[in-house]
Amino acid sequence: DTAVSQTPKYLVTQMGNDKSIKCEQNLGHDTMYWYKQDSKKFLKIMFSYNNKELIINETVPNRFSPKSPDKAHLNLHINSLELGDSAVYFCASSQGTGGEAFFGQGTRLTVV
């Protein structure tokens, strides 16, 4: 049973479109994250979210927005997609602070 699952695994879309990536965790964790791995393979935090607060990396464009319908889900919505948004996006979760994060398998987004 997958601990952190995200869908779809691959997403190809045109510039200007709006898309969503879904993430679910069954670990009972209270904090979820979105990370972006760019073409240079650097993993960078985009958002951290628990039921109390959303922490946004200031470098993330406001076209990106996380939506959490409940504690086990954190979806990523992207509006007006741009070529530079092409990357692999990873969802993750952790319990509390200071512990290790568990990652999903990633979603490779390609904007054409």
Add this chain to the structure above:
Amino acid sequence: DQQVKQNSPSLSVQEGRISILNCDYTNSMFDYFLWYKKYPAEGPTFLISISSIKDKNEDGRFTVFLNKSAKHLSLHIVPSQPGDSAVYFCAASAAANAGNMLTFGGGTRLMVKP
């Protein structure tokens, strides 16, 4: 500005020998350090961690060493096995920072030759 750096993009070792992966950081607020292993087309998998109150943590074939004065940590794998071939990411977090977000290094590709 990279706060966590892995200066070796790749490392090749013979099976059975020791693999040493290095990581440097600049932010003195970091107090928890982790190593992740990543295979192609998969998410990073947690390997081992160390708190800043320790200088060594061991788990089976994997040992992480932390030198706070030098702001340096290393991951030792001994003996190395072909299945260890993957990209290894060093990561750090600071309890003082809200959100428990991890700052990652750029990764080191380890190749273990049979």
